[in-house]
Amino acid sequence: MRISIKYAEFVDLEYLLKNDKHISKEMLEKKIGEKEVITIRVDDNLVGWLRYNYFWDNTPFMNMLYFDESYRQKGLGSKVVYYWEKAMKEKGYTRVMTSTLANEQAQFFYRKQGYKDAGCLLLENEALEILFTKNI
Secondary structure (H helix, E strand, O other), X not given: OOEEEEEOOHHHHHHHHHHOOOOOHXXXXXXXXXXXXXXXXXXXXEEEEEEEEEEOOOEEEEEEEEEOHHHOOOOHHHHHHHHHHHHHHHXXXXXXXXXXXXXXXXXXXXXXXXXXXXXXXXXXXXXXEEEEEEEO
Protein backbone atom coordinates (compact mmCIF):
# COMPACT_ATOMS: atom_id res chain seq x y z
CA MET A 1 0.00 0.00 0.00
CA ARG A 2 1.64 3.24 -1.20
CA ILE A 3 0.42 6.33 0.71
CA SER A 4 0.75 9.92 -0.51
CA ILE A 5 -0.27 12.96 1.55
CA LYS A 6 -0.18 16.46 0.03
CA TYR A 7 -2.13 19.67 -0.36
CA ALA A 8 -5.20 19.37 -2.59
CA GLU A 9 -5.02 20.55 -6.17
CA PHE A 10 -7.83 21.74 -8.42
CA VAL A 11 -7.87 18.33 -10.17
CA ASP A 12 -9.18 16.96 -6.83
CA LEU A 13 -12.21 19.27 -6.87
CA GLU A 14 -14.70 16.81 -8.39
CA TYR A 15 -13.96 14.11 -5.79
CA LEU A 16 -14.06 16.61 -2.92
CA LEU A 17 -17.36 18.14 -4.04
CA LYS A 18 -18.93 14.71 -4.49
CA ASN A 19 -18.00 13.66 -0.96
CA ASP A 20 -18.01 16.89 1.07
CA LYS A 21 -21.58 18.11 1.51
CA HIS A 22 -20.60 20.72 4.11
CA ILE A 23 -18.99 23.33 1.86
CA SER A 24 -19.88 25.26 -1.29
CA LYS A 25 -17.93 24.87 -4.52
CA GLU A 26 -16.74 28.48 -4.30
CA MET A 27 -15.47 28.10 -0.74
CA LEU A 28 -13.80 24.79 -1.55
CA GLU A 29 -12.02 26.33 -4.55
CA LYS A 30 -10.80 29.14 -2.30
CA LYS A 31 -9.56 26.68 0.34
CA ILE A 32 -7.70 24.62 -2.28
CA GLY A 33 -6.05 27.80 -3.54
CA GLU A 34 -5.07 28.79 0.00
CA LYS A 35 -3.73 25.29 0.77
CA GLU A 36 -6.31 24.58 3.47
CA VAL A 37 -7.19 21.11 2.19
CA ILE A 38 -4.85 18.12 2.48
CA THR A 39 -5.53 14.95 0.50
CA ILE A 40 -4.46 11.39 1.06
CA ARG A 41 -4.02 8.85 -1.70
CA VAL A 42 -3.50 5.13 -1.50
CA ASP A 43 -1.91 3.58 -4.58
CA ASP A 44 -2.69 6.80 -6.53
CA ASN A 45 -6.40 6.71 -5.57
CA LEU A 46 -7.78 9.70 -3.68
CA VAL A 47 -9.39 8.20 -0.57
CA GLY A 48 -9.76 11.08 1.89
CA TRP A 49 -8.94 14.58 3.02
CA LEU A 50 -8.44 16.95 5.92
CA ARG A 51 -9.89 20.46 5.64
CA TYR A 52 -9.11 23.28 8.06
CA ASN A 53 -9.48 26.98 8.79
CA TYR A 54 -8.57 29.25 11.71
CA PHE A 55 -10.43 29.60 15.01
CA TRP A 56 -10.39 33.24 16.13
CA ASP A 57 -8.39 33.84 12.92
CA ASN A 58 -5.21 32.67 14.66
CA THR A 59 -5.50 29.00 15.69
CA PRO A 60 -5.56 26.21 13.07
CA PHE A 61 -8.87 24.36 13.39
CA MET A 62 -9.49 21.03 11.66
CA ASN A 63 -13.02 21.24 10.21
CA MET A 64 -13.24 17.94 8.43
CA LEU A 65 -11.40 14.64 8.38
CA TYR A 66 -12.92 12.19 5.91
CA PHE A 67 -12.04 8.81 4.41
CA ASP A 68 -13.91 6.58 2.01
CA GLU A 69 -15.59 3.81 4.00
CA SER A 70 -13.22 1.04 2.91
CA TYR A 71 -10.16 3.07 4.04
CA ARG A 72 -11.31 3.79 7.60
CA GLN A 73 -9.69 2.13 10.62
CA LYS A 74 -6.42 1.60 8.73
CA GLY A 75 -4.22 4.23 10.43
CA LEU A 76 -4.57 6.77 7.63
CA GLY A 77 -6.27 9.33 9.89
CA SER A 78 -3.30 9.40 12.24
CA LYS A 79 -0.94 9.92 9.30
CA VAL A 80 -2.83 12.85 7.77
CA VAL A 81 -3.41 14.52 11.16
CA TYR A 82 0.31 14.23 11.93
CA TYR A 83 1.13 15.72 8.50
CA TRP A 84 -1.22 18.66 9.22
CA GLU A 85 0.11 19.22 12.75
CA LYS A 86 3.70 19.21 11.45
CA ALA A 87 2.78 21.72 8.71
CA MET A 88 1.10 23.99 11.26
CA LYS A 89 4.12 23.79 13.57
CA GLU A 90 6.40 24.70 10.65
CA LYS A 91 4.21 27.78 10.09
CA GLY A 92 4.88 28.83 13.69
CA TYR A 93 1.68 27.70 15.40
CA THR A 94 1.91 26.12 18.84
CA ARG A 95 -1.68 24.91 19.21
CA VAL A 96 -4.30 23.33 16.97
CA MET A 97 -7.99 22.66 17.51
CA THR A 98 -10.81 20.47 16.28
CA SER A 99 -14.27 19.37 17.37
CA THR A 100 -16.73 16.53 16.99
CA LEU A 101 -20.22 15.66 18.08
CA ALA A 102 -20.47 13.78 21.37
CA ASN A 103 -22.49 11.04 19.66
CA GLU A 104 -19.68 10.31 17.14
CA GLN A 105 -16.77 7.91 17.56
CA ALA A 106 -14.27 10.55 16.37
CA GLN A 107 -13.90 11.90 19.92
CA PHE A 108 -11.98 8.75 20.88
CA PHE A 109 -9.72 9.06 17.85
CA TYR A 110 -8.81 12.67 18.70
CA ARG A 111 -8.06 11.84 22.33
CA LYS A 112 -5.83 8.99 21.15
CA GLN A 113 -3.95 11.56 19.00
CA GLY A 114 -3.26 13.65 22.13
CA TYR A 115 -6.11 16.14 21.86
CA LYS A 116 -7.56 17.38 25.15
CA ASP A 117 -11.17 18.29 25.84
CA ALA A 118 -11.37 22.08 25.95
CA GLY A 119 -15.08 22.82 26.16
CA CYS A 120 -18.33 22.25 24.37
CA LEU A 121 -21.06 23.92 22.40
CA LEU A 122 -24.73 23.07 22.77
CA LEU A 123 -27.00 24.06 19.92
CA GLU A 124 -30.74 23.55 20.03
CA ASN A 125 -31.84 20.12 18.75
CA GLU A 126 -28.28 18.94 18.15
CA ALA A 127 -25.86 16.68 19.98
CA LEU A 128 -23.20 18.30 22.13
CA GLU A 129 -20.19 19.52 20.12
CA ILE A 130 -16.93 18.77 21.97
CA LEU A 131 -14.02 21.15 21.36
CA PHE A 132 -10.48 19.80 21.50
CA THR A 133 -7.05 21.45 21.62
CA LYS A 134 -3.54 20.09 21.26
CA ASN A 135 -0.22 21.80 21.87
CA ILE A 136 2.18 21.01 19.03
